[in-house]
Every structure is written in structure tokens, then in C-alpha cells.
Amino acid sequence: MSRITCPILRTKVTTAEEAVLTIGPADNVGFSGFTGAGYPKVVPRALADRITEAHRRGDEFKIGLWTGASTAPDADGVLAEARAVSTRLPYNSDPTMRRLINAGEVDYVDAHLSHSAQHMWFGFYGNLDVAVVEVTAILPDGKLVPSTSVGNNKTWLDHADRVILEVNHWQPRELEGFHDIYYGAALPPHRRPIELTEPMQRIGEPYLRIDPAKVVAVIETDHPDRNAPFAPPDETSAAIAAHVLEFLRHEVAAGRMPPSLLPIQSGVGNVANAVLAGLDGSEFTDLVAFTEVIQDGMLDLLDSGTLRAASSTSFGLSDEGVQRFMSDIDAYKGRILLRSEEISNHPELVRRLGVIAMNGMIEADIYGNVNSTHIMGSAIMNGIGGSGDFARNAFLNFFLSPSTAKRGAVSTIVPMVSHVDHTEHDVNIIVTEQGLADLRGLSPHDRAQRVIANCAHPRFRDALLDYTERAWAAHPHARHTPHLLGEALSWHERYLETGQMGT
């Protein structure tokens, strides 16, 4: 049966090569996609070819590329390789695009994901010329069945001058009913409360709306999503997870949290997946997730019943995870809900629901500042993503990482982070395989003692303590967060010079 049953939009079916003729130099283009799910599969390649051709002719041709979050090699990757992008927002994890950003060839606006849709609508990013959105199907009345991510699709479709739709036959037609698209958003001063009080509550409709007059092309595709393979937890991740679980037990026992916890958010990556794996098989049951990505670990929890249900904006499943999901898709219906990222990450909702936020980090400093984005102060890794949306507004936040990186050459705990994404005011709990530092209600002095004792790798512990003590001694009148400014970033400098943070 056809996936395009709307007569008007049926007339617009064409090829990707034709479709990209509607995209011109300096256009801002809004892609669907959040992690390697639901991004357009054929327009990026066709556009890259068109731009490569233009470059061969000596013409200038670059676009501004906006997405939900990261995409995949066949979207970000091919456009990066074609040197087709001038500006990129709000999040990237593609290695080629990252290389261009760090080479200064692509302007990157690394933004809180909950801010991206509204900042576009506020007019802060300029005009959106074209939206390119993957969908699962187009219904007779022109409504769109979304794909495996929602991201910023609603905003891009509402505000773009022109729209290109990719209808992907690879996506299961049964995705219809997995989405809840909120259409109550407005510009100030016309905003209303978002009347969501439970993670799985429906506040919208299962479809994306589109003005058919704006649709300039519809393309049929049959291409898989692409996400990174799922690594089973290693010893380090399992140790981190064990510390988190022990702490959650402690909080429940102290009466500070219900036995089925509060809605959990789990960032992308293997450490976060390990925490989920740790929850599986624990005494915790009937949990709910209010998160931005459903990784393989969450499927396990849904299968075992540890997790009752999950609200998200995207799937971030491995190939194996996709197969599992697809082969039993009806069993997940009603237990998984995909929303726009302005809703999945909304400060109002994250705070109201009392989310428990668990996110990875690159490094933390002795006073509890966290760097989630930059390597040695200068190079971007991926971006802040939703970590700030969740951490700032959470009931409780965890920042997780092994205590060392680069085979032990780099300490995750440093005197001063080389870039701050989450300030000392925003960080509750830091966890490494060494242990957990509960920083709630502590002064910077006490935070430093606890982070060093509980989280730093033993090989770096003495040097950190020594720094802390000398900074204290050097500043008899400035002991709130005493620093030796000439030395604060010297660990990073030393790494850049010698490949080792330690002496």
C-alpha cells in the first residue's frame, strides 16, 4: 500500500536530484534527525553532489544546516565532505563535521536543545528557507506520520518557506501512534502552561501538520537509520553504575525519593547505558523515563518490566536494537512516546516532573564545575545537547565518567576545567568508577575534598590535594574557590605538550 495517500502531496513526488534544485546558496536548511534516527536519507547526498558540482564550476555554495541534534554520516557527513556547510546548529557529533568546525571552516552554534526551536521562532537564527523532513507516511488529509525522531521537525515544518519530505519505506508503518506532537506552543506573551503532569500523558496529536502549499517535493526512500553499535558495559562502566544504584537506594531509604524513583533521563553513551543495565535486574521496578533518546538499554528495561514506559524525542538504537524493536513493535506501542525536543527537554516539564538526570562528562574540577563539550579548552567534542536542560532543572543530577581517559594519561578530575558547561551551582553528584561525590549543600572547600577523595583516580589524587592545599594557603583572603591562576590550567597544558597530564 502506498505511503503517500494525500492526493495533493502525491503530485509532488519527485527525485532527490530535482528536489535539491529548490535549495540555493546561503539558504538555511532545517533537517529532521536526532541522533542517527529520522534524518533525511537521500536529499543530503543529492545536495552534496549539487554543491560539489557548483564548487567545481567555481561557484560559492554553502548552506546553514540546522537539525534536531546529531544526524549520521549520510547526512552531516556527506555535506561536511562536500564543504557544503557554513553554519551548523544546535548539535553535532559527526567526525567530519567536527573536524571542519575545529578547523574554523564551519561556524558552529552549540545550543541548549530546549532553546533551539524557540530561538529559531524568536528570529534569533534568521530565516529558515527549506525544511527537509523524513516521515513514515503521508495520510489522506496531508497529515504526516513522523519517523523515528521528532526533534525540531514541528518547528522547521511550521516556519520554513519551502518543505521537502522524504517518505521512508524502511521505517515501520506501525510507527503511527508512537508520537505526541504538541501544538500549544506560542510566542510570548501568548504562552500558556504546558499541561503535562505525568511523563506518558498525551498533550498533542500523533501527527505533524504541514501546509501542502509549502511542499516543493516529496521523495520516496528506503534507507535504514544509522546509529552507533551498542557496547555491553565494561568493568569501569559497571562500577560507575553500581555507585549510582547504591546512592539511589540510599536516597529512597532516607525518604528523599519514592521507591519507584522519579522519571529518569539518561544521556547518550556507554556509561549511561551501563547505568540502565544496572537498574535492570535491580529491585527497582515500575520506573518511567522522561528523556531525549531511547537507547538499547531502555529496550532491555522495557522488556523486563523494570521500565514501565518512556517519553523521548528519538530512538538511538543499534542495528540489533532496531531489529528487536521492529520485530515486536506493537508491544511497545503505548509504552514509548516521541515528542518534540522543545517538550522532551522543556525546563518547565523537567522541573515539574522532578527528573533524575544522568549525563556523561569530559571532565569536572575540584569545585564541581563540569565540562561536557571541549577538549583541552579549545576543540569542540560534540556539544551541550540536552545536558543543561536536564541538569539545571532536574530534581537530582549525576555527571558520569571514568576517572581517566587516554589510557590513563588524562585525569577526569582537574584543578580547573578548561571549559564550563555546567557551573558549580548546577552540579549535584559526580561519579567515576572510583566512587561518588554527593555535592549537595556543600561549600566549594568541602566539594573539593569530596571530589578528590571519592572520584579522582589514585594516581592523580595527591597532586589534586596538593594543588588544593597550596591554593588555600596562597589566598588567606580569597578562599571561596581558591585557585593558583598560573597553574590552574597547567594539567591541560602539560597534556598538550607531553601527552600526559601527570608529571
Place this chain on the structure above:
Amino acid sequence: MSRITCPILRTKVTTAEEAVLTIGPADNVGFSGFTGAGYPKVVPRALADRITEAHRRGDEFKIGLWTGASTAPDADGVLAEARAVSTRLPYNSDPTMRRLINAGEVDYVDAHLSHSAQHMWFGFYGNLDVAVVEVTAILPDGKLVPSTSVGNNKTWLDHADRVILEVNHWQPRELEGFHDIYYGAALPPHRRPIELTEPMQRIGEPYLRIDPAKVVAVIETDHPDRNAPFAPPDETSAAIAAHVLEFLRHEVAAGRMPPSLLPIQSGVGNVANAVLAGLDGSEFTDLVAFTEVIQDGMLDLLDSGTLRAASSTSFGLSDEGVQRFMSDIDAYKGRILLRSEEISNHPELVRRLGVIAMNGMIEADIYGNVNSTHIMGSAIMNGIGGSGDFARNAFLNFFLSPSTAKRGAVSTIVPMVSHVDHTEHDVNIIVTEQGLADLRGLSPHDRAQRVIANCAHPRFRDALLDYTERAWAAHPHARHTPHLLGEALSWHERYLETGQMGT
């Protein structure tokens, strides 16, 4: 007429000296007070005396001191002088207390004001033993007419084991009706939307509730609030204000903001007051404030009609401002509403209303990170206060400061801030008397160019550009926020060594 018309509470009237006998060593004590308004006037001194006496006997006696925000010399000050405080939260601006914090003698937990009430309720700060709250009057049914600030009073009264009330006859009895105390707050998972859609909407009741059984003492006082005098705008502040106004005009003309703007928030201080003064006499009218402090500048706007009304959690008026307010108090009723700081600063409401946030700063760096709290990386100035609540969730935020400090020895724009309170992801607009840098939608590279060109003092501009260019050149593969780590904090180091940032 008596201010205490509740028969039960009438029986508890006593002296401050008797009252403080209910406060013991290591107690956590929650004071009313936000800026120099509505703080307890006589218990702090009596408590300081009791503790001084204990210290003379060689006994250990310190308390944890929690407030709404800053208080005044006769609250924070006297307790600091008596070495009576072990822990202080969530905000302080008292110079003696600051000195002890920076000497490492007082543990200071510098917290987002919107977090302080809920973190207490979550149990993150431990048990609250005693609340000491100034009120204007006690009604026959035991309800309390709040004073000139609300702050965290509702939370302290609800959760303290014991309560001491100060009924201050100096406060105008006509304050009844100026307050809106929200009693819909709950712990997750029981939270509901806060149904406020307009800054002046009432969502609570005009009174604070109290369980009379918890009240251990009622004290009658007759003491003035104490706030810093109001300085008329100097040339520098006026220039900053002019840049802000020009920008607001530009945004209105571009259709990104309504002609009567969006609700404004204005931080404490002379620069913020200057912006208010600039709005007065401009073409802007019918404005509304959704803010945390009503300074003298706001009274002017209310008097002239530029400001229709203001929602706040506190007054921060000079002596002269107090006289003006008191002498015409009925004219302000219905145009000023005081709320709990968990409401005045609530992320949900700040984002929904689309607040325009204007706050001072200590320094900003070339990439747009802002330091609001620390001097040269180590010493605390005051604290983050509400600046993060407002800036992160605002429709638009401004950070304002003269381009130099210490008679020109210190540049407000630096290569790297020595402490981060507002990350590059959170900062929209930086303004000095030199000009305004609109950072929305810009990459770090472009932000640096604009901040240096528009905001830095000409005397520091070349050195900043030189740093930026050398950092770029040094990092061909790390040009997102390129830094020279050995030099990034050298301006601060040089100041500490020579008293000058410049060479």
C-alpha cells in the same frame, strides 16, 4: 491598634533575649529577608549576643544561616561579627560575612535562588530547626501579613521545627494586600502546572500561613529596613542604558518584540537602575516587570506610568525610596505584587512570560562566558542570586557592566573569565559603555570579534585581538574556542601581581 490580634499567638509575645534561648548550637536557622528588606531586626543581635557569651565561656556555638537572599548589617553583619555562622546560603552581600567566607571561616553555598526553597524541601540542606520571620501583622485567625520581602518565608515557615515571629511596627500596616503567596507547590511527582500567564495575575493568597503550635516566640519591633542609597546614573551607566534602549527599539522595529516589550527583570545595582531611568522618558510605555527586586528606579517608572505594574519578591529601596513608597502607599496597591522567590524566579514562569533579563556582571570573556560572582577566580563577591534563573530562561538576556573596573586597571572583557556563572550557551547580549554585542546565533569566533570590537575598552582592545589571533593560529585543529592555556588567565594573574591587567 495592636498588630497581633490572634489570641493564641498573642500569648507568645516575649523579648528577643528570651526567644533566642530556643536556638541552640549547630541549629539551622532560616531568616526572612531579601536585600535589606523584611529581615528580622532584633533576633539577630540578641542571638549574636547569646553566641558571643557562649564563646566567652569557651563553648562552641555556631548556626547554619539560611535566608531569602542578602540581608543587612544588623542581621548578617552582627552574626558575622560574632563568628556565629558556620554555613551560609543561598546568597550574601554583607561585607563582614563576605570577609569570613573568603577567609575560609564560613562555608558558603552560593545557589540559584529558584533552587533554594525546593532544595531545602527536597532535604538537600538538612533539617531546618528554627525560622525567624519578620511580618507586618498577625491576623485574628493566625494568618500573617508579610513584610517588605517574601523570599523563602513560606518554605521556612512550613518546614521549620520552631518559629520566631518579629512583628515590625515600622512596616506600614497598609502592606496587607501587596502579597500573593502561592500554596500550590508540591514535591515531585505531585507537582502541577503553575497557572500564571500574566505577571500580575494572583495565584495565591495575601497571607503567610503558620501552624501556631510551632511558634515559640513573637517579638514586637519598630526598626527600619536598610538598603544601600540610590545613586543617580553616572555617565557610564547612562551610556550602557542608551545602548540597551537603542537595541530594544531595533528589536521592536524588526518585529521580534511587541511595542510594550515583554516583562522586564532588572538586577540590583546602579547600572540596572540606569537602564530603568533610560526607559523612563522614552517612548516605551505600559511595561510590566517580572523581577526579584523593586529598586528606586522602578518606583520612578511606576510614578510616570512607563511601568504599568511590577511583580517581585522584595523591595530594595533607598531610605528616600521608602519614604516615597510609604507616603503614597495606596497608590501602589494593585500595581506591586510580592511573591515567594520560588515563584518570582521560577524557570517555568520566566520562560513562559518571555522575560527580558538585565543583570550586571563582573567580567565576560571573548567567547561570551560571564562571571557574576568571583574576583580573580578565588574570592566570592556576592553570589549568583537570580541571575541564572532569569538569564537561562529569558526571552532575551543582557549582561551589563562598565568596560573597566578599578579606575581602569581591570578590563571587564578578558581572554577567559576566571569563574563561569553563565556559560557561552546562555548569554545573548553583552553591554558596556563602549557598545553592545549581540551574540545570538553566532559561533564563538564571531562572538569574539564582536565582543572585542563593541564592548572592550579601547585600551585593552588590541591585546584582546592579539590574544584571539594568536590562539587561532596556535590551534589549526582546535578552533572552536581556541585558547592559549598558559596565557588565558594571565591578565588576572598580572592584576594580582601588579595591580594592573594591562602590560
